[in-house]
Amino acid sequence: MENASKNDGLGCHYHFITGRLAEHSLRQVVESVAARVGFEYSIGVMPITVAALITPKWLARHLDVPAQATAVILPGYCVRGLAEIDAMLDVPVQCGPKDLSDLPNFFSLSNKKRSLNDFDIEIVAEINHAPSRQIDELLALASGYAACGADIIDLGCNPEQRWDGIKRVVPMLRDLGLRVSIDTLDPIEAADACAAGAELVLSVNRSNREMAVDWGTEVVVIPDTPDAIETMDETAEYLTQRNVPIRLDPILEPIGFGFAASLNRYIETRRRHPDAAMMMGIGNLSELTDVDSAGVNFLLLGICQELGIQSVLTTQVINWARSSVAECDLARRMVYAACKERIPPKNLSDALVMLRDPRLNELPAGHTEQLADRIKDNNFRLFAQADEIRLVSRDLHLVGDDPFEIFEALLATEQGEHVDASHAFYLGFEMCKALTAITLGKRYEQDESLRWGHLTRDEKHHRLSGKRRQKKSAD
Numbered sequence: 310m311e312n313a314s315k316n317d318g319l320g321c322h323y324h325f326i327t328g329r330l331a332e333h334s335l336r337q338v339v340e341s342v343a344a345r346v347g348f349e350y351s352i353g354v355m356p357i358t359v360a361a362l363i364t365p366k367w368l369a370r371h372l373d374v375p376a377q378a379t380a381v382i383l384p385g386y387c388v389r390g391l392a393e394i395d396a397m398l399d400v401p402v403q404c405g406p407k408d409l410s411d412l413p414n415f416f417s418l419s420n421k422k423r424s425l426n427d428f429d430i431e432i433v434a435e436i437n438h439a440p441s442r443q444i445d446e447l448l449a450l451a452s453g454y455a456a457c458g459a460d461i462i463d464l465g466c467n468p469e470q471r472w473d474g475i476k477r478v479v480p481m482l483r484d485l486g487l488r489v490s491i492d493t494l495d496p497i498e499a500a501d502a503c504a505a506g507a508e509l510v511l512s513v514n515r516s517n518r519e520m521a522v523d524w525g526t527e528v529v530v531i532p533d534t535p536d537a538i539e540t541m542d543e544t545a546e547y548l549t550q551r552n553v554p555i556r557l558d559p560i561l562e563p564i565g566f567g568f569a570a571s572l573n574r575y576i577e578t579r580r581r582h583p584d585a586a587m588m589m590g591i592g593n594l595s596e597l598t599d600v601d602s603a604g605v606n607f608l609l610l611g612i613c614q615e616l617g618i619q620s621v622l623t624t625q626v627i628n629w630a631r632s633s634v635a636e637c638d639l640a641r642r643m644v645y646a647a648c649k650e651r652i653p654p655k656n657l658s659d660a661l662v663m664l665r666d667p668r669l670n671e672l673p674a675g676h677t678e679q680l681a682d683r684i685k686d687n688n689f690r691l692f693a694q695a696d697e698i699r700l701v702s703r704d705l706h707l708v709g710d711d712p713f714e715i716f717e718a719l720l721a722t723e724q725g726e727h728v729d730a731s732h733a734f735y736l737g738f739e740m741c742k743a744l745t746a747i748t749l750g751k752r753y754e755q756d757e758s759l760r761w762g763h764l765t766r767d768e769k770h771h772r773l774s775g776k777r778r779q780k781k782s783a784d
Contacts, residue, residue: 320379321348322349322351322375322377323350323351323380323382324350324353324375324380324382324400325339325350325351325352325382325405326353326360326368326372326387327353327384328355328359328360328363329355329356329357329683330358330359330680331360332352332354333683334409334673334676335352335409338410338413338673339352342412342413342416346416348416349377353372355368355372359688360387363384365397372397374398374400380400380401380403381394381400381403382404382405384404384405384407385406385407385408385411387404391404410668410669410670410672423646424646425639425646426642427642427646428645429619429645430613430618430637430645431460431461431619431620431621432458432459432460432461432623432638432641433462433490433509433621433623434454434455434461434622434624434634435464435492435592435622435623435624436451436462436464436465437626438465439464439465439466439478440474440475441467447464447478448481448482451482451485452485452487457638458634458635458638458639459634459638461487461489461490462482462487462488462489462490463489463491463511463622464479464490464502465492465624466491466493466495471498472498473501475491475501475502476501477505479502483505483506489509490509490510491503491509492511493510494512494517496517496520496521499517499520499524500523500524503525507526508526509526509528510529512530513528513531513548513555514530514532514533514541515533515543518548521548522548522551527554528548528553528554528556529555529558529588530545531558532559535559535562535567535571538559538574541557541559541578542581556585556586556619556620557578557582557586558588558589559571559575559578560590561589561590561591561594563594563597568594572612575589575616576616579617579618586619586620587618588621588622589620589622590621591606591622591623592624595624595630596624596626596627599629600629601663602629602630602633603632603636606623606636607636607640607643607644607661610641611640611644611647611654613644614641615648621637623637632764635763636763639658643657659760659762661762662762665751666751666752666760669750669751669752672694676692677692677699677701677706678706681701681702681704681706684702685703687703687727688702689701689702691736691739691743691753691755692743692755693753697709697710698715698740698743698744698747700715700719700736700740703724705719705722710744710747712737712740712743712744715740716737716740739755739756742759746759756768
């Protein structure tokens with residue numbers, strides 16, 4: 310659904326639809342947002358407790374839209390049947406956010422999402438120890454990397470033993486429509502791979518540059534040792550004079566082994582060779598640092614974008630870097646947009662915000678207390694607020710930071726006497742999510758999956774009603 314930020318608010322009258330339970334909170338939030346954005350509003354309180362239960366047919370019987378309304382805003386869970394409702398009315402119908410705390414952002418004039426379709430950094434994804442893997446595993450890994458955004462599949466060879474199977478594997482990958490590179494200093498392996506269809510060789514220095522002239526393929530030029538950048542320049546000049554296409558990679562070193570100095574070599578290489586194609590192998594940082602890889606990958610892609618480094622070599626070996634290819638794909642799009650539009654890479658995408666969330670759903674003061682006073686049904690509602698889990702139902706308001714203690718307190722109540730096994734499992738699962746949220750600084754919304762950026766797995770709704778709980782107890 311389109312964001313309401315397309316309107317500047319002036320001359321607009323939004324009619325908000327809600328249920329009885331959310332009326333008080335909605336009025337508080339809408340009053341604040343309307344004053345800031347500058348729109349008129351009205352609120353239609355439907356004769357139903359929970360607005361998420363509204364259906365198009367039911368709403369048609371109860372909806373009364375003021376004549377001055379220019380748009381109707383439905384609760385966030387009313388996506389189903391939206392087209393039907395829209396067809397009933399003479400004004401546009403929009404689905405608002407699922408959480409009231411998102412309403413200011415829904416109307417935010419600065420919340421326009423920019424296109425992230427464009428990028429100019431190529432991802433070379435390495436399959437480490439390729440000769441040691443079965444053919445089916447190689448093909449599956451290559452296809453998986455490509456699906457995550459890899460442009461070239463790099464076959465990492467073993468320095469100890471020449472890989473005769475390279476002549477058979479490269480055509481198989483090419484038959485899948487994949488571009489292939491070979492990671493070896495062995496000139497025989499490189500020659501075999503190029504003859505079979507590899508389009509890039511990693512890497513060439515003074516030890517094998519003479520043979521590289523005969524491969525007919527683009528090569529990555531590296532220094533003989535990381536701190537001897539002049540040897541990379543010599544090899545580059547040697548190959549350029551012989552019409553061999555090249556990319557320059559001064560070698561990124563791990564933290565503690567000259568990381569800062571190696572960054573400076575990339576800057577110096579770009580200064581010496583302003584128009585040369587360059588590559589950065591980023592695995593020495595993402596794989597050799599005890600930290601989740603997303604932030605590391607993003608920072609390195611940002612450096613590459615600013616320096617005009619058009620390709621990166623990444624790996625997915627260590628568990629904390631297991632989604633590096635997808636992270637690099639997301640990062641290259643964000644840094645491209647940031648540099649092109651000269652804006653910080655903020656509010657472009659939350660796909661790489663995985664541990665914590667961009668915003669928390671802060672509830673108004675006293676919200677759960679007021680809710681507990683107004684609830685007339687036996688449904689359980691869970692909230693994570695101010696480092697506490699809150700369980701609310703009719704005549705029930707339990708607060709704590711330990712799900713076991715909250716559940717024990719629930720069992721001591723009249724409602725707790727009717728909690729069956731399915732409800733116990735459901736509440737335990739939801740409170741585990743709530744505890745995770747308050748521990749990490751994430752948003753918790755009952756019956757919604759926690760957001761893990763591009764790794765989020767959507768959940769089905771499993772909320773069990775109080776009527777069902779009582780029915781099962783009677784059975």
